[in-house]
Amino acid sequence: MSVSVNECVVLHGIFKLGKKSHDVLLTRTKLTWTPIIPENPTGETGVPQSGEVLLQDIFAVKVKRRRAAGQESGGPVLGVALFWCRRKGRRLEEDTLHLHNASSEHTHTWYNTLKELLTGFSSRPTYLKVFINPSSHKKEAVHIYRDHVAPLFKMADIRTDITVTERKGHALSVMKECKLDEYDGVVCVGGDGSVAELCHALVLRAQLDADSPEKPVRATLPLGIIPAGSTDVVSCSVHGVRDPVTAALHIVLGHLQQVDMCSFSSHGQLVRFGFSAMFGFGGRSLARAEKKRWMPSSRRREYALVKTLARLRPEDCQLSFLSAKKSNKGEESWVTNQGLYLSISIMSIPCLSPHAPQGLAPNTSLANGSAALIAVGNTSRSEFIKHLKRYSSSTGQFNFSFVETHVVSAVKIRPCSLIGCSEDESEEEGDSKTTPFIHTEGTTFPWNIDGELVEIANEVLIRVHPRLITLYGEEVEEAESSVSCSCI
Numbered sequence: 001m002s003v004s005v006n007e008c009v010v011l012h013g014i015f016k017l018g019k020k021s022h023d024v025l026l027t028r029t030k031l032t033w034t035p036i037i038p039e040n041p042t043g044e045t046g047v048p049q050s051g052e053v054l055l056q057d058i059f060a061v062k063v064k065r066r067r068a069a070g071q072e073s074g075g076p077v078l079g080v081a082l083f084w085c086r087r088k089g090r091r092l093e094e095d096t097l098h099l100h101n102a103s104s105e106h107t108h109t110w111y112n113t114l115k116e117l118l119t120g121f122s123s124r125p126t127y128l129k130v131f132i133n134p135s136s137h138k139k140e141a142v143h144i145y146r147d148h149v150a151p152l153f154k155m156a157d158i159r160t161d162i163t164v165t166e167r168k169g170h171a172l173s174v175m176k177e178c179k180l181d182e183y184d185g186v187v188c189v190g191g192d193g194s195v196a197e198l199c200h201a202l203v204l205r206a207q208l209d210a211d212s213p214e215k216p217v218r219a220t221l222p223l224g225i226i227p228a229g230s231t232d233v234v235s236c237s238v239h240g241v242r243d244p245v246t247a248a249l250h251i252v253l254g255h256l257q258q259v260d261m262c263s264f265s266s267h268g269q270l271v272r273f274g275f276s277a278m279f280g281f282g283g284r285s286l287a288r289a290e291k292k293r294w295m296p297s298s299r300r301r302e303y304a305l306v307k308t309l310a311r312l313r314p315e316d317c318q319l320s321f322l323s324a325k326k327s328n329k330g331e332e333s334w335v336t337n338q339g340l341y342l343s344i345s346i347m348s349i350p351c352l353s354p355h356a357p358q359g360l361a362p363n364t365s366l367a368n369g370s371a372a373l374i375a376v377g378n379t380s381r382s383e384f385i386k387h388l389k390r391y392s393s394s395t396g397q398f399n400f401s402f403v404e405t406h407v408v409s410a411v412k413i414r415p416c417s418l419i420g421c422s423e424d425e426s427e428e429e430g431d432s433k434t435t436p437f438i439h440t441e442g443t444t445f446p447w448n449i450d451g452e453l454v455e456i457a458n459e460v461l462i463r464v465h466p467r468l469i470t471l472y473g474e475e476v477e478e479a480e481s482s483v484s485c486s487c488i
Helices: 104-118 141-155 170-177 192-209 233-239 244-252 281-290 297-310 381-393
Strands: 011-017 020-026 030-035 051-054 058-065 077-088 091-100 127-132 159-164 185-190 223-227 256-266 269-274 276-280 315-323 334-347 371-377 403-415 445-449 452-456 460-472
Touching: 011 077, 011 104, 020 104, 058 104, 058 141, 077 104, 091 244, 127 141, 141 159, 141 185, 141 223, 141 244, 159 170, 170 192, 185 192, 192 223, 192 233, 192 269, 192 452, 192 460, 223 233, 223 244, 233 244, 233 460, 244 460, 256 276, 269 445, 269 452, 276 281, 276 315, 276 460, 281 297, 281 334, 281 445, 281 452, 297 381, 334 403
Parallel strands: 127 159, 127 185, 185 223, 223 460
Antiparallel strands: 011 020, 011 091, 020 030, 030 051, 058 077, 077 091, 256 269, 256 460, 276 334, 276 445, 315 334, 315 403, 334 371, 371 403, 403 460, 445 452
């Protein structure tokens, strides 16, 4: 049994694991066990099958008792059950270790000691504010929470205060008024829209509480995300998988990951806080999808993608950016370009998803204090489709002459009003034209900010704010992939 000389043994006892007796040692960092093998008359012994569980992976401990049918309390002691987290790739799975010993005194000594040691993990929550969006994706959020998340929270003795949202903006209004100091964290059960609303709400609330109207303030509570949407980009970026059990176990175990966010403002007024934004193709595709809310989400997404590609037009705009490397030196030196762009994306996180396993912005990370700027200049429709397809294969999406990428701390986009072809004007088969959209006075431009459609009429300023929010999760390099959209 391997225990470091620097580790003090807290408890040493004998328990049965299965049908065999084991020597069990408990230190402040792990629990180990080794089978007790009786001496063989021939002097030969087999190789003992030892095992260990790190205390950081144990999230609950219970006393096991034998009870008759219908009996809810009491009963003779059988031993201790440890509930712990087993890692399989990016997935976290619940597992149980049963330590059998019929001595009540022995069992309770181990139970009480383990409970005390587990309280040392101070990042683990004991009281959570939970928001459930019953309308997200396939309307499965309530079912997902009840069947997969609530039992784990109960097992870990986590109390919850639940709000089932009734409309868009409901969570934001509750967050503005509730007493946040009562809670250890906030949980969102929903899709990207719900996550975006709560991330914005947490940072906005911190700003209001600090009476800091000009400067963003770091959110005081961490946010846990239980994926229940159609793409779940933020969840994938901190979990690596779209799996409610994995997400719940990250929360239960108190795995905290600081994450950069962006502020989006126009004419000096804050629009919202978020992680990513798409202007041009991404914004127009989402705007078209929003008009078909009656369609199933996957079909709506494919319809919008095909239609937007069929009417592909560039945006004429002025793009300015502040290099993250140069801005660190204290002097703001903006680089400005005027031109036609099919798509402009700004992402402070990698934006992993099953359709883009290494992310829409694989060259950035969760907390590096910068964002990825991906500007796709005007090109033929066929070349643009090649660029899009390479996101699913994870390589080469930026290896085109019309694609430029930059690591930035700030971006400004100012659309220009020019005479050209209308988006609704019919066009012949073939590649995209060089003529941009018509933009008349009063025109608003569709932005895709964290999967939410935001219409903005003027110049937009995006600034990166390092480690503005804390999410339950960890840094992830690649998400589990799935079959990609077949429409292109």
